Amino acid sequence: MAGAIWRIWLGLVVGVALIAPAWGAGDFIVLQSTTSTRNSGLLDAILPVFQADSGTEVRVVAVGTGQAIKNAVNGDGDVLMVHARAAEEEFVAQGWGVERFDLMFNDFVLVGPVGDPAGVAGMDDVVAAIGRIAQSRAVFTSRGDDSGTHKAELALWQTAGVDVAAQSGTWYRETGAGMGTTLNIGIGMGGYVLSDRASWVAFGNRQNHRIVVQGDARLINQYGVILVNPARHPRVRATAGQGFIDWLLGPAGQAEIANFRVRGQQVFFPNAK
Amino acid sequence: MQDFAGTFAHSVGLILSGDAELWAVVLLSLKVSLLAVFASAVIGLPLGALLAVGRFRGRQAVIVLVNALMGLPPVVVGLSVYMILSNSGPLGVLQLLYTPTAMIIAQTILVAPIIAALTRELLEGLNNEYAEQLRSFGVSRMGVVATLLWDGRYGLSTALLAGFGRAIAEVGAVIIVGGNINHVTRVMTTTIALETSRGNLALAMALGVLLILLAIMVNASVAALGMSGRAAANV
Amino acid sequence: MSDRGAPLPVTVNDLTYRVGGQVLLDIPSLEISQAWPTMILGPNGAGKSLLLRLLHGLIAPTSGTIRFNGQMAGGAVGRRQAMVFQKPVLLRRTVAANVNYALKVHDVARAERKGRISALLEQGGLSDHAGQPARTLSGGEQQRLAIVRALASDPDVLFLDEPTSSLDPSASLAIEDLIARAARGGAKVIMITHDLGLAQRLAGDIVFLHHGRVCEQTRAPEFFAHPKSHEAQAYLASKLVL
Numbered sequence: 001m002a003g004a005i006w007r008i009w010l011g012l013v014v015g016v017a018l019i020a021p022a023w024g025a026g027d028f029i030v031l032q033s034t035t036s037t038r039n040s041g042l043l044d045a046i047l048p049v050f051q052a053d054s055g056t057e058v059r060v061v062a063v064g065t066g067q068a069i070k071n072a073v074n075g076d077g078d079v080l081m082v083h084a085r086a087a088e089e090e091f092v093a094q095g096w097g098v099e100r101f102d103l104m105f106n107d108f109v110l111v112g113p114v115g116d117p118a119g120v121a122g123m124d125d126v127v128a129a130i131g132r133i134a135q136s137r138a139v140f141t142s143r144g145d146d147s148g149t150h151k152a153e154l155a156l157w158q159t160a161g162v163d164v165a166a167q168s169g170t171w172y173r174e175t176g177a178g179m180g181t182t183l184n185i186g187i188g189m190g191g192y193v194l195s196d197r198a199s200w201v202a203f204g205n206r207q208n209h210r211i212v213v214q215g216d217a218r219l220i221n222q223y224g225v226i227l228v229n230p231a232r233h234p235r236v237r238a239t240a241g242q243g244f245i246d247w248l249l250g251p252a253g254q255a256e257i258a259n260f261r262v263r264g265q266q267v268f269f270p271n272a273k
Numbered sequence: 274m275q276d277f278a279g280t281f282a283h284s285v286g287l288i289l290s291g292d293a294e295l296w297a298v299v300l301l302s303l304k305v306s307l308l309a310v311f312a313s314a315v316i317g318l319p320l321g322a323l324l325a326v327g328r329f330r331g332r333q334a335v336i337v338l339v340n341a342l343m344g345l346p347p348v349v350v351g352l353s354v355y356m357i358l359s360n361s362g363p364l365g366v367l368q369l370l371y372t373p374t375a376m377i378i379a380q381t382i383l384v385a386p387i388i389a390a391l392t393r394e395l396l397e398g399l400n401n402e403y404a405e406q407l408r409s410f411g412v413s414r415m416g417v418v419a420t421l422l423w424d425g426r427y428g429l430s431t432a433l434l435a436g437f438g439r440a441i442a443e444v445g446a447v448i449i450v451g452g453n454i455n456h457v458t459r460v461m462t463t464t465i466a467l468e469t470s471r472g473n474l475a476l477a478m479a480l481g482v483l484l485i486l487l488a489i490m491v492n493a494s495v496a497a498l499g500m501s502g503r504a505a506a507n508v
Numbered sequence: 509m510s511d512r513g514a515p516l517p518v519t520v521n522d523l524t525y526r527v528g529g530q531v532l533l534d535i536p537s538l539e540i541s542q543a544w545p546t547m548i549l550g551p552n553g554a555g556k557s558l559l560l561r562l563l564h565g566l567i568a569p570t571s572g573t574i575r576f577n578g579q580m581a582g583g584a585v586g587r588r589q590a591m592v593f594q595k596p597v598l599l600r601r602t603v604a605a606n607v608n609y610a611l612k613v614h615d616v617a618r619a620e621r622k623g624r625i626s627a628l629l630e631q632g633g634l635s636d637h638a639g640q641p642a643r644t645l646s647g648g649e650q651q652r653l654a655i656v657r658a659l660a661s662d663p664d665v666l667f668l669d670e671p672t673s674s675l676d677p678s679a680s681l682a683i684e685d686l687i688a689r690a691a692r693g694g695a696k697v698i699m700i701t702h703d704l705g706l707a708q709r710l711a712g713d714i715v716f717l718h719h720g721r722v723c724e725q726t727r728a729p730e731f732f733a734h735p736k737s738h739e740a741q742a743y744l745a746s747k748l749v750l
Contacts, residue, residue, distance in 0.1 A: 030371055030452075039471050044455070059371060061452035075360030076370055180470025205472030233360055235368070406597035408566055410613045410661075411587040420609075424600040 028057040029240045032069075032077035034148060035178040036106075037223075038062035040198035042268055046256040050247050056240045064178065066146030072096060072226075075233030078241035080226045083148035083196075088224045097226035101249055104257050104270045105222045108152060109200055110213035111183070112192040120192075126216040127160045134162040137171040139191030143182050144174025152221060153194045159218070196221055198267035223268075225249070248272070284479035288486075299487065302460040305373050305447070306440035309380035310388075313436050317385045318429065321392025322418040326400050336393060342386035347379075351446030354379045358450065371452040376460070379446040384436040391432035396421045399428075427499050434492055441488060461487075517541055518563065518698075523572035525558060525720075533558050533720040535572070544712020545687075545697035547728070549704075551743055554717040556700045557594075560667050563698065564591050576665070587614070590658035591667040595674070596650045598642040603634055603653055606642045610660040624660065632656035632686065648679025655686050659695070666690055668699040672706065684710065704747050708732055716740045 037043050038060055047058045061071065065082040072080045073096050080097060082088060091097045110129060112120065118138040120129040133140055142164070143150040157164045164172045173191065175182045179199040186193035187209050195203075200211065225245055230238040247253045254270035261267075287295060324336055356362050358370040358378075369375045399421050407417050422429070444462035451458030453467060461484045468477035518540035525533040533555045540546050548556045561567050563574055565582025574581035599606050607628050611621045629635045632652040637645060642653060651671055658666060668687065672680040684706055691697045691710070701707050707714065711728035718739040726736070735741045 030454075035470065039467075059452070059454040059457050061371060061454060071359075074362075075365070076355075178470050180472055183472060184469065184474075203472040205474050235360055235365070403597060403599075405561075405566055406591075406593065409564060409586075409589075409591040410610060412613055416613070420599070 027055060027240065028059050029078040029237050029244060030059045030061060030076070031079045031081060031244070032072045033060055033062050033081040034065050034068060034083060035062050035180065036083070036149070036196045036199045037081060039178075039180055040196075040202045040262055040267060042198065042257070042260050045260050046253070049256055050244060050253070053252065054240075054243055054247065056243060058244060064143070064145045064147030065149075065151070072228050075228065075235065078228055078237045079244055080228060081223060083221050083223045084151045085222055085224065087148075087151065088226060092226060096229055096232055098229050100224045100226045101245065102271055102273060103223045103225045103248060104254075104268045104272070105220055106197050106268050107214070108149065108194055108219040108221050109197050109211045110192060111186070111195050111200060111209050112212040113187075113190045114208045114210060115190070116212060117190075118192070121212040123213050124216060126213050126219055127156060129213045130156055131160045131162065133192055134160070134164075134167070134171075139186075139189050140164075140172050141182055141186030141189060141191040141193045142172060142174045143179065144176045145178070147178075148221070149179060149194065149196055156194070156218065198262060201262045201265050201267055222271075280475055280478040281482060283475050284482035284486075287476075287479045288483060297456065298459055298461055298464055299483070301373065301458075302441060302462070302484075303487070305376050305460060306380065306437060309377045309384055309440045310433055310437045312377060312381045313384035313388050313440075314433055316381070317388030317432075317436070318392050318422055319418065320385075321389040321394075321432075322396050322422050324389070324393040325396035325421065326404075326414065326417050336390075339386050339390050339393070343390050345383055345386065347383060347443050347445035348449070350379050350382050351449030354382065354446065354450045370450065371454055371458060373451070373458055375450040376447040376458060379450045380440045380443060383443060383446060384440050387439060388432050388436045391435060392422075392425075392429060395428045395432065396425050399425050430495055430499055434495055437491060438488060441484065441491075517577065519575045520563075521573045521575075523562065523574065524570045525555075525562065525567075526570045531720060533562070533569075535559070535722055538715070538722055538725065540696075540698065540715070541713070542696050545691045545699065545710050546713055546715060547707045547711040548698065548700045548715045548717060549702075549707060549740075549743070550717035550723075553719075555720040556717050557669055558720075559717065560591070560669055560698065560700060564589055564665075564667050566591070587661075588663060589665040589667065590661055590663040592651070592654045592658050592669065592671050594670040596654035598645075598650060598653065601642060602639050603629065603642050603645065604638040606653060607657050607660055610657045614661040616660075628656040628660055631659070631689070633682065646679075648675050648682060651675065651679070651683055652686060655683065655690070659690055663695055665696045665698060668697065668701075670700050670702065672701065672703055680706065702747075704732070704744070716743070718743075 033043065043060050047060070051057055061077065063071070065084045065087065068080060068082050069087055069091055071077055072091070080091070081103065088100050092100050110120070110126060118133040118136040120132050123129040142153060168174055173189065175185050177185070179195060180203065183193055183195060183199070183203055184205060187205065187207050192212070225248055227238065227241050227245055228236045230236040249272040254272055257268050257270040258266065324332060324339070354375060355370065357364050358367065358375050359365055360370070369378070400417070403421065407420060412420065442462065444466055447458070447460060448463045448466060451460070451463065453459050453463040461480055465477045465480045465484070468480065520535055520538040523533065523535040524531060548559065550556050562569050563581060565586040576585050579585050599609055601609070604625050607625045608621055611624055616624060626635065629638055632655065634649060634653055634656070637649065642650070645653060655671065672683050675683065680703065687697060687699070688710060708728060713725060713727050714731040715725045716723045716731070716737065716739070723737040723739045724731070724735070731740070732744070735744055
């Protein structure tokens with residue numbers, strides 16, 4: 001009796017040990033990227049093309065820019081594709097990345113309720129618009145997650161001379177979450193949200209919200225791509241990763257980005273040099 | 274906002290559509306959670322049984338610890354497993370981060386204490402009844418553990434189901450260590466999180482309904498399997 | 509049947525059992541002969557069950573020794589003994605599986621077990637219930653199963669703790685018959701009971717306990733005819749009134 005049960009138990013232990021590592025097949029790289037590139041559907045559209053060309057599968061981990069960079073610093077990714085130029089350049093300067101390349105841009109838009117309590121709809125100057133939001137103390141929902149969008153938003157507040165940290169929890173609300181979650185929350189509160197255009201166009205739960213401010217040059221959102229430094233992390237799949245970067249920056253990848261549409265709109269504009 | 278009736282119709286349509294991507298996600302969910310429950314049973318059942326019959330120093334402390342671990346926050350477990358499996362972590366060499374194996378490890382850490390604690394509770398009661406008789410038979414300590422596990426098997430299946438429930442519904446840990454990578458580590462809960470962040474609330478909710486249906490099916494099949502055996506054992 | 513060898517006197521020396529300073533059992537000296545079944549009698553709280561558990565080695569005494577044929581109680585000696593409890597403890601398995609378990613624990617080879625199971629069930633009048641869940645048996649059947657399961661190991665000593673206490677007269681009779689046959693088969697029966705009729709029919713000698721002490725130990729006919737101690741007289745009188 002006892003013997004039989006313990007033999008079964010031993011069998012189970014060995015079984016789990018054998019089954020578990022049977023994953024992790026084939027040739028692949030891990031891309032640390034942001035939620036905007038995935039949630040908009042861009043990566044779903046272009047990665048299969050790259051895989052067909054190269055035979056390399058790209059596994060996407062989509063988190064905020066801040067976390068994506070931290071994961072890359074830990075060596076948990078081969079290629080980094082984010083949008084926060086200063087942070088990217090620091091990443092390379094500290095030796096975590098090999099070289100940063102401009103990849104493409106999209107732009108940010110200010111989204112707000114149809115009722116427009118701050119009266120900013122149609123303004124061309126985004127800095128003036130957010131200044132007016134601060135003045136009227138209308139609800140503004142921020143990512144608050146150290147992402148590229150969050151960094152861009154903070155830079156705008158600084159230009160506008162508004163100390164949002166002091167307003168945190170009053171009219172200025174930080175969700176600490178991704179773009180989609182922040183949009184869901186902002187819409188729920190009837191607040192303003194700074195979103196990248198791609199995420200907004202692809203977003204399915206807009207209710208009574210719309211774009212209120214767009215087109216200011218300061219709303220341009222530049223994406224960069226960087227190979228994680230194999231000198232720092234020997235397990236980085238450098239050859240395959242560089243192959244992916246070369247494809248993205250080359251004519252094939254740039255054309256795929258330009259051809260990508262969300263609900264009929266182009267949301268990413270390739271600008272590799 | 275979409276209404277509930279519409280959501281339910283949506284999920285039924287989703288199930289009937291037989292969409293291959295969807296079923297791959299469902300299968301991976303089942304595979305990861307079942308293997309995690311399996312691994313947790315391998316750890317939790319003997320551990321719980323030993324705690325039920327053992328009389329050693331610090332036993333009460335271990336029981337308190339195991340009971341407390343039932344409430345481990347998934348995000349903390351996810352972060353801990355991430356830090357261990359990361360390329361910068363002690364086990365980075367195993368290259369398990371962003372694989373289903375990493376998800377199984379995280380879920381096992383969450384589920385094993387539940388199974389161990391419930392097993393201890395159940396078998397301690399059974400042992401109170403059996404202990405003298407088994408000692409009279411001259412059964413060894415390990416033999417007592419095996420006997421209790423076998424005779425308590427129908428009650429223990431509930432402990433396994435409780436563990437499965439936590440595993441299949443869990444998102445905080447698996448999204449960190451799995452990365453929610455399409456076709457690799459995307460499971461039902463992380464898909465729900467993703468579709469919610471895309472603002473596709475109807476699709477997210479439909480997946481949620483599917484998840485609930487799945488949980489009901491697993492519970493029902495275990496109940497059906499147990500029914501006849503339970504009658505035979507009269508418990 | 510195994511070779512049981514010479515008579516098996518039980519010798520108890522300076523046995524005490526205390527819990528928190530309270531003396532529950534104090535037996536300076538006691539010898540139990542192999543020759544006949546021994547009945548332990550006494551009012552509730554006398555320490556009868558405690559003595560049985562000490563003899564079987566289920567619990568350890570505070571001080572003193574118990575020897576079977578010179579060997580200390582418990583351990584290997586305990587494995588050559590079996591015990592039937594007041595409320596039968598049946599495994600959550602079938603009737604046959606309960607007997608099989610006892611055989612397996614005592615290292616009876618698989619090939620031999622099947623025959624032994626059917627013989628034992630036959631002996632207990634349980635052949636028709638072999639595949640039935642043990643815990644769905646009636647009270648009398650459960651106790652019969654507990655006894656034949658105890659006999660599966662072919663024990664030198666069979667301890668029984670009030671095996672008929674919760675049974676009706678006809679079920680008690682069937683149990684009595686099983687015990688008598690076990691005794692004739694060579695097992696030394698040491699049994700606690702409150703059923704004086706049963707004690708008179710089965711007992712060779714009586715050990716009468718009161719407040720944790722042995723008040724008297726005499727041959728059964730003499731005990732029932734002329735109890736020496738006041739305690740035994742009072743006990744028998746109360747039983748006869750009832």
